[in-house]
Amino acid sequence: MGDKIDEDKYKGTKPGWENCAKEDFRYLRQKVWEANKGNDEIRELYDDFAVHYKQAALKYGYVGHSNFADVVSDVIIDKTARILDAASGVGMVGEEMKKHGFINIDALDPSKPSIDQSKTLDVYTNFICETLDEHRTQIQDGFYDVVVMSGTLGVPGHATESCLPELIRITKPGGFIILTVTEKGLVVFKDKLDAAIEELTKKGLWEVLETRWIEYMKGEDCEKAMVPIIKVK
Structure with a gap:
């Protein structure tokens, strides 16, 4: 997953919503793997990221x-x-x-x-x-x-x-x-x-x-x- 993302960049914002950079998709992946099981955190991440998910994923290298x-x-x-x-x-x-x-x-x-x-x-x-x-x-x-x-x-x-x-x-x-x-x-x-x-x-x-x-x-x-x-x- 690479180095950890600087969390301060995303405080009070939703990651990747605006710029859809590959770094933002990396942030999403990191948050997914850190999320606790058995709660709504995962779904909320995907809900928030849905509009820009495809663009960010392709920039990151998803094939x-x-x-x-x-x-x-x-x-x-x-x-x-x-x-x-x-x-x-x-x-x-x-x-x-x-x-x-x-x-x-x-x-x-x-x-x-x-x-x-x-x-x-x-x-x-x-x-x-x-x-x-x-x-x-x-x-x-x-x-x-x-x-x-x-x-x-x-x-x-x-x-x-x-x-x-x-x-x-x-x-x-x-x-x-x-x-x-x-x-x-x-x-x-x-x-x-x-x-x-x-x-x-x-x-x-x-x-x-x-x-x-x-x-x-x-x-x-x-x-x-x-x-x-x-x-x-």
């Missing part, structure tokens, strides 16, 4: 959205497949999937300002403002052919392994769940993720077909992400 969409397009041949972009944020992954020809994508994210931003993109069909955890969402059983989730597993205060059974529930038998977990996220999350994957595999609920790696972040925080490709049984 995970594009590379992840490349993997999804390589795995999912049917461009009419019904897809849920889980933890969709401001819609950067959805935009890239649309470039690959996908035409039936829904967005789910707990940040309403982020959802509102994604509504301006002409990418998504439906919008669901809801968390993903152990609770049952409003989504019907087996509703989606594919569920994708990028940039959330392994990050403090974001979705955890507790949401995986719900992802399975809303995915059709024979459908796919495609995830990302960054190298930094794996440091704190790998053991829990491995245990959850093993448990759900033993229960016969899904099968990990393969695991790929993508470039996730360029620049000073150069980082790769693991991409498990999972088939629901």
Whole structure:
């Protein structure tokens, strides 16, 4: 994550709202990783940053959205497949999937300002403002052919392994769940993720077909992400 940001710069202001510099996105990332779990701090950060998130992320070196969409397009041949972009944020992954020809994508994210931003993109069909955890969402059983989730597993205060059974529930038998977990996220999350994957595999609920790696972040925080490709049984 690099050196710590000078907090005084942001006192009484909202970081990155005006200039959208890469330093401001670095501040956001730092605050996310310092945030306490189980409170609204994470959501408030994304709510405040939503309008300028995309511009700041791209300046900082974020490329995970594009590379992840490349993997999804390589795995999912049917461009009419019904897809849920889980933890969709401001819609950067959805935009890239649309470039690959996908035409039936829904967005789910707990940040309403982020959802509102994604509504301006002409990418998504439906919008669901809801968390993903152990609770049952409003989504019907087996509703989606594919569920994708990028940039959330392994990050403090974001979705955890507790949401995986719900992802399975809303995915059709024979459908796919495609995830990302960054190298930094794996440091704190790998053991829990491995245990959850093993448990759900033993229960016969899904099968990990393969695991790929993508470039996730360029620049000073150069980082790769693991991409498990999972088939629901």
